[in-house]
Amino acid sequence: MGDWFEKQRRELLQIIEKFTLEDGTHDTQVPGLRLIRTSELSEPVYSVYEPSLCIVAQGSKVVMLGQEVYHYDPSSYLTASAHLPITGQVMEASRETPYLSLQILFDMNQILDIMQASGEAIRAKSEASRGLKVSRMQDTLLDAVLRLVKLIETPQDIPVLAPYVIREIIYRVLQNENNASLKQFAVIGSHAQRIAGVVERLNRDFAQPLRIDELAAEARMSASSLYDYFKEVTGMSPIQFQKHIRLQEARRLIFSRSINAAEAAFQVGYESPSHFSREYARMFGLPPVRDVRRLRSYLVDGITVSE
Incomplete structure (x- = not known):
């Protein structure tokens, strides 16, 4: 990267630093724009990425989707095309040089509008790529x-x-050949758009039993096609995806509402508390009670987590 790029990056991080006096995620007056600051290396953070553009001004971050690892820093950026459960971890940060980044949320109507203004043919295609x-x-x-x-x-x-x-920002992202497939998530009737609809339903109705045939009918696909395209977009099978969403929500409930693990398990759709505890420990490394106790100790010590 040249001198001009470095000058722009430094100006960007100075503004982010100015408006993020404390660690955390900060909404701004600009609709859809969030600023993030982290002054220490973070524990893995489990969250759901909305369709958005994520840019780092200082530091670096690793994001995991299923078994895949994505690393980005000031020389790169990340785009999310659907609501995806991820594990994120800040890899470079300190009190002197905090991790500073931003997230710009967008919706598919904006992408369609830009495609139309560009005179691009809007055709639904039988393809889907990673979200x-x-x-x-x-x-x-x-x-x-x-x-x-x-x-x-x-x-x-x-x-x-x-x-x-x-x-303009969305237009620049769409110009990048690596993001060409993002357009298909906006085109009504495309395989990518139909899978995005299934993803939204699983995010919304995660506590309900998973019925593949019903989801396939809603997406106007065979059950096998749904499975294949869903895994192409999310890196997970539908049942793995649902498990991630359920466990993330259960962790949030136990931590924020101080309810017990069994109650959280039932609320997110598990019928067996023991099965829930085993899957929870497999995902987060510790059983529910010990995991939440560890999380609270990090907060007491002043360590924060970020988007």
Whole structure:
């Protein structure tokens, strides 16, 4: 990366640092723009990525989707095309040089609008690709992102200028050949768009029994096609995906509401508390009670987690 890129990156991280005085995820007045700061190496953080663009100004992060690992830093960026359960971990951060990043949420209507404005033929295709991508950062994209973040300093300009800059950012992302498949998640009737619909349903109805035939009928696919395309997009089978969502929600319930493990298990759809505890320990490394006790000890010690 050249001098111009480094100058832009430094200006970006200075603004993020200015508006994130404490560690954590900070919403801004710019719709869909979040700023993230972490001053220490994080424990693995389990969350669900929304369709979004994630950019690092300082530090680096690793994200796991299923068994796949995605690493990104200031020279790259990550795009998420669907609501996906991930495990994220900040790999470079300190009090002196905190991890600083941003996330820009987008929706598929914005992508369709840009495709139409570009005169691109909108055709549903029988293809689907992984819902996470890491791409090399480009000067034109960084320039647009910096202009969006700078609007935080002039909030009176946000209603007029932010929609146009966000539109440019999405356009720049779609220009990258690595993100060409992102367009199919926006095209109604495409295999990618239908799988995204199944993903949304599993995120919403995770506590309900998993009925593959019903999901396949809703997606207008055979059960075998649903399985294959779902795994192509998410890196997991539908049942593995549901398990991730259930366990993440159970962990949140136990931690934030102080309910016991058995009650959390029933709320997220498990019929057997012992089965739940085994799967919980397999995913998070410890049984529920010990895991939550460890999480609380990290908070007491001042260690925070981030998106």
